[in-house]
Each structure stands twice: as structure tokens, then as C-alpha cells.
């Protein structure tokens with residue numbers, strides 16, 4: 033089999049340089065963290081905290097800290113032999129890394145050490161909305177009649193919750209019955225008897241108001257933690273409840289209590305929800321690594337609606353601890369079947385951001401979810417990329433309906449938006465599938481989504497392609513709109529996919545500096561050796577180091593043997609150095 037990498041330049045007379053040997057691999061098929069974009073290039077500040085891996089146990093680590101003049105800060109949660117060292121006399125925040133790291137690394141008991149730096153992370157609300165003044169939070173007070181421009185629809189006779197009639201993405205609320213169905217098709221799943229019961233979902237965000245009347249019955253303290261304050265209560269910061277409503281909104285979409293009159297109904301209203309408060313403070317690789325693996329022995333699904341800046345200029349992925357946490361999550365989570373990571377793919381459409389440049393949503397370990405509007409269209413804030421697996425409904429143009437959920441201050445909202453709102457709906461649907469078949473592995477879940485997501489409701493959008501497996505695929509919506517009923521039905525009689533086999537192809541010998549002028553392209557043929565028999569491709573990761581004068585002026589495509597200008601099954605991970 034031969035794949036082709038196609039590099040197209042739009043900068044005249046520039047030299048493209050390859051650095052084939054600088055790539056660092058941890059293991060075949062997986063990219064390393066050195067030399068790729070872990071956020072260091074636009075780190076705001078280095079902080080007075082080091083993550084240190086020490087051989088020989090905690091007492092040795094304490095001794096090393098003492099001898100080298102650090103304050104021992106305890107174990108890093110979830111990482112074996114890894115500890116926090118602090119240096120208080122060290123200038124608190126500075127732009128450049130400290131020389132102390134080299135002293136640490138030289139100590140023979142230290143396997144590895146890294147000074148932490150703070151990372152910029154954005155919640156995936158679409159900001160700013162070009163159609164409307166910033167209308168970030170639409171709160172419903174007790175006596176606020178619901179959004180006035182929405183005609184109240186007759187409710188399906190299911191739940192008595194006040195916003196159930198506005199959950200248009202769970203039940204088609206239109207009165208015209210001759211139209212094709214327009215929702216995520218979850219009602220049949222409830223009829224089949226699944227509500228997410230026995231499944232635990234962790235929301236990694238800015239906190240969860242867990243005593244909210246509509247969340248408290250489904251809240252699970254065992255999987256919850258406050259990383260920002262270092263305690264067990266992830267309640268959002270009270271002084272700034274409006275700004276810190278994001279996590280509470282995402283949690284509500286997943287598991288609002290059913291039939292309690294309050295707010296709406298979560299997609300998986302019988303599931304348990306908890307979370308890690310981690311976005312309301314300084315974010316480092318340690319904070320992310322601990323959150324991504326928090327309570328791994330109990331959590332089934334992690335839902336994250338944030339990431340590096342969606343500004344169209346940032347190419348950034350997880351750091352060492354976060355990568356390790358993902359890998360541990362999929363190998364050790366759910367008794368070895370793998371935790372499911374659901375990720376919002378980004379709201380940078382207004383800046384032409386591409387979600388392949390976000391190493392969280394483009395990771396093979398995450399299920400990256402985009403948005404479709406109420407009218408089945410690609411929203412203005414949506415990002416395109418080959419790593420998007422599927423789409424869920426969310427906000428669209430100004431007048432389109434948004435997502436109904438819980439809000440801080442024990443209130444409710446009809447105004448949750450962006451891919452931030454799409455990803456938790458996917459997490460809820462996956463919880464329903466795990467309720468129906470707990471045997472599913474993390475890879476099974478990806479396969480099921482690929483097979484059951486629907487092209488038809490989104491077919492009005494141009495650009496769909498058919499891949500080598502005969503499935504519709506699009507860089508806006510992945511394999512289409514999630515269909516809960518189809519997914520759960522297929523999950524019930526699903527045979528676990530065979531062990532994955534990783535083929536590593538070294539195309540490093542391609543070439544040295546090549547001059548490339550505007551409009552020209554370079555074809556790189558990647559020949560997969562005959563001893564690696566390829567029947568199906570599940571993920572493709574491409575690792576390359578290229579230097580080019582202007583990053584944004586270079587486009588890279590992967591062409592499959594069948595000739596589609598995309599990956600057969602899904603993931604193309606591209607890092608440009």
C-alpha cells in the first residue's frame with residue numbers, strides 16, 4: 033500500500049527544510065513530547081514548581097528535594113514515582129526557564145525533571161459572536177418567561193421537567209410530522225430501557241455546582257476533585273459564578289435529573305456525573321495530567337470542552353504528563369477496556385483555526401466532536417479538520433435554538449453554545465451505549481460512532497466525500513451527526529475489535545532542503561512494506577519536522593491509495609515545527 037503526502041505551498045521562492053531525525057518517538061505509532069508543541073513556545077510564565085521522577089520511592093524523593101534545596105510537594109496524583117518539588121525563594125514567575133532543572137537532571141536518582149510553565153486554555157464558548165452582541169449567559173429567573181422568540185412546542189409525554197419541551201436535540205419538537213427526524217435519536221434508547229445507569233462521567237472544567245437541585249441526585253463525589261484549590265469540593269468559585277458556569281452547564285447536559293420539574297433532562301439522566309475543577313486558576317501540565325487521569329479506576333467517560341487558543345495561530349498539544357495520562361487512561365481505565373475521552377473540537381472557525389493543530393482534539397485517544405446547528409448547517413464558529421469524528425447539535429446562527437441545561441446559582445439556561453455544548457451531548461450518548469454494553473473498549477466506541485453517525489441530516493453542506501470503506505466523511509462533521517438509537521442498537525450486538533497492530537513507516541529519507549515556490553507541490557510517497565498487511569486502517573499519525581518561512585502558507589494533505597484526499601478511517605495528526 034502506498035500513501036502520499038502532498039505538500040502545497042503558497043509562498044513564493046521559499047525553502048522547505050526537513051528535519052527527519054529530530055522526531056522523538058516514545059514507542060512505535062506514538063509521538064513523543066520533545067520537539068513537538070507542548071505549549072512551551074508561547075508559555076506565559078515558568079512557575080516555581082518542578083515535576084520530578086525519582087527512583088526508589090517517596091523517602092528517596094524527599095531526600096533528593098532536601099539535598100538540592102527544594103520543598104517536597106508530595107506525589108503527583110496518578111503518576112508512579114513522580115513528585116512535585118517547589119522552590120519558594122525562586123522568583124515566582126519568570127519568562128525563562130530556571131537553571132535549577134539541569135541540577136536536578138544531573139542527580140543520578142532523578143530519571144526526569146521538568147519545570148512547569150503556565151498554559152493558556154480557552155473554554156469552548158464561541159466568542160465573539162458576529163451576529164449578536166456578546167450574550168454569553170441567558171439566565172432564567174423564576175419569573176422569566178422562557179426565551180420569547182421560541183414558540184413553545186407540544187412536549188412528548190416523557191418528562192415533567194420545565195425545559196424538556198426545549199430540548200429539541202433530544203426529541204424533534206417540530207409540529208410538522210412529514211419532515212425527516214431532526215434530533216439525536218435518543219428517545220428509542222430510553223424505550224429500550226437505557227438511561228446511563230451504572231456509568232460515571234467526569235467533566236473536566238471550571239467546577240460543578242453539585243448541590244444544584246437538578247444535579248445533586250446524580251452527583252458522584254468519588255470521582256470529583258478541585259485541582260485549583262487542592263480539595264475534594266469542585267464547587268465553582270462563588271465570587272465569580274457567572275464566569276465559572278461552564279462546567280455546571282456541561283455537567284447538566286449529561287446528567288440533569290429527570291422528572292423533578294427543574295430545568296431539563298440530561299442525555300444520560302440515569303448516569304452519575306462528577307468532575308475536576310481545573311480551569312479556574314493556573315494551568316500547567318501537572319494540573320492537566322492529574323485531571324485527565326483522575327479517579328481512573330471509577331470513571332468511564334471524561335468530557336472536556338476546552339483546549340489551547342482557537343485563534344488560528346496556535347499549534348499546541350498536550351505535554352508529557354497529559355500524554356502519559358491519556359495513554360494510561362486508554363490502557364488501564366475501565367478495567368483495561370479504556371476510558372473514553374470526549375473532546376470539543378474548537379470554536380475558532382472565525383479565525384480559520386484548524387482543529388488538527390490542537391493536539392488534544394486530534395489525539396487518537398480522544399473522540400473529537402464538532403457542532404451542527406438546528407438547521408443541520410455548519411456553524412460560523414466551527415473548525416475543520418480530519419480528526420473530527422462526528423458532530424452533535426449545538427448553537428448556530430443567532431436565531432437558532434441553543435442548548436438547555438443547568439446553570440450556576442441553582443438556575444437553568446437555554447443558552448449553552450458552541451462545541452462546548454456539543455461534546456457533553458456526545459459524552460451522554462456514549463454513557464447510554466456503555467450502559468447497554470459495558471464490554472465496549474475505547475476503540476469499539478470509536479468504531480461504533482464511525483458506523484452509525486449519519487450523513488443524511490447534514491447533507492445540505494457541500495464537500496462530503498466517500499472514503500475507502502464506503503462511508504461518508506467530511507472535514508466539518510467527521511462521519512456525520514451522532515445517532516444514539518443506531519449506536520446503542522449496534523453496541524448491543526458488537527464484537528470487540530481485534531487488538532490493534534501498529535505499522536511504523538519511516539519515510540525519513542525523503543530529502544534535504546527543497547525549494548518550493550508558490551503553487552508548487554511536493555509529493556512524498558509513503559510505501560507501507562509488504563510485511564505489514566493492511567486490511568483496515570483505524571488511525572494514522574503522521575510525524576514530520578519541517579521548517580518553512582511561514583507556517584500558514586503550507587498545506588498538507590494525506591492521499592489514500594483509493595485517491596481521496598483524506599485519511600481512510602480518520603486521524604491525521606500533523607505537527608509543524
Ligand SMILES: *[C@@H]1O[C@H](CO)[C@@H](O)[C@H](O)[C@H]1NC(C)=O
Nearest residue numbers: 172173174175176177178180
Ligand atoms: C411575573 O412578573 C409579572 C410582571 O413582571 C407579574 O405580573 C407576575 O405576577 C409575576 N409572576 C410571578 C409568579 O411572580
Ligand SMILES: *[C@@H]1O[C@H](CO)[C@@H](O)[C@H](O)[C@H]1NC(C)=O
Nearest residue numbers: 242243244245267270441442
Ligand atoms: C449550594 O451551596 C451554596 C454554598 O454553600 C449555597 O449558597 C446554596 O444555597 C446551595 N444551593 C442549594 C440549592 O442548596
Ligand SMILES: *[C@@H]1O[C@H](CO)[C@@H](O)[C@H](O)[C@H]1NC(C)=O
Nearest residue numbers: 225226227228229290301302
Ligand atoms: C435507569 O434505568 C435503570 C434500569 O432500568 C433503573 O433501575 C433506574 O431506576 C433508572 N434510573 C432512573 C433515575 O430512573
Ligand SMILES: *[C@@H]1O[C@H](CO)[C@@H](O)[C@H](O)[C@H]1NC(C)=O
Nearest residue numbers: 468469470471523524525526
Ligand atoms: C459482555 O461480556 C461477557 C463476558 O464475555 C458476556 O457474557 C456478555 O454477554 C457481554 N455483554 C454484551 C452486551 O455483549
Ligand SMILES: *[C@@H]1O[C@H](CO)[C@@H](O)[C@H](O)[C@H]1NC(C)=O
Nearest residue numbers: 521522523524525526527528
Ligand atoms: C448478532 O450478531 C451475530 C453475528 O454477527 C448475528 O448472527 C446475529 O443475528 C446478531 N443478532 C442480532 C439480534 O442482531
